[in-house]
Amino acid sequence: MQAHDQYVLERMALPHGPLSDFVLVNLFAEPLGAPMSGDAITQLLGRLSRRAKLERIVTPRMLRRAAGSSAVDAGGGHYWRAHHVAAVPAAVAASDTSHTGTR
Known part of the structure; x- marks a missing residue:
């Protein structure tokens, strides 16, 4: 939950962040403020899993x-x-x- 809390703080600091009621929205890629696609979420989790040097990729x-x-x-x-x-x-x-x- 800490990661989500941090995401929300970062999201709300951006002009387009508070405009959507979806849980995960594009903050740095177009279209800004739009819901993230399933593929984008999977790719994000893959990058974060590798960065954290996890044994498994989180899905x-x-x-x-x-x-x-x-x-x-x-x-x-x-x-x-x-x-x-x-x-x-x-x-x-x-x-x-x-x-x-x-x-």
Whole structure:
């Protein structure tokens, strides 16, 4: 969450940053203020993963899984619990590759 908080601070400091209600928008590439494409997000995560010298490249799917797990661990909100918690154990288990030997 610290990385997202930093992103929001940087975004709000730019003239086109506050104009969109999307989570991730183009801050430095055209079209400025437009939602980032899925490919752009994947490329960004790849660059950041390499810069951080991670063993694995972080993907958007990994972020979704981590966010879901974090929400459940934190108790989630009423909506989350009512509509998603039942599906989370199966979804997290499906993303667990330890039983397949793949990374």
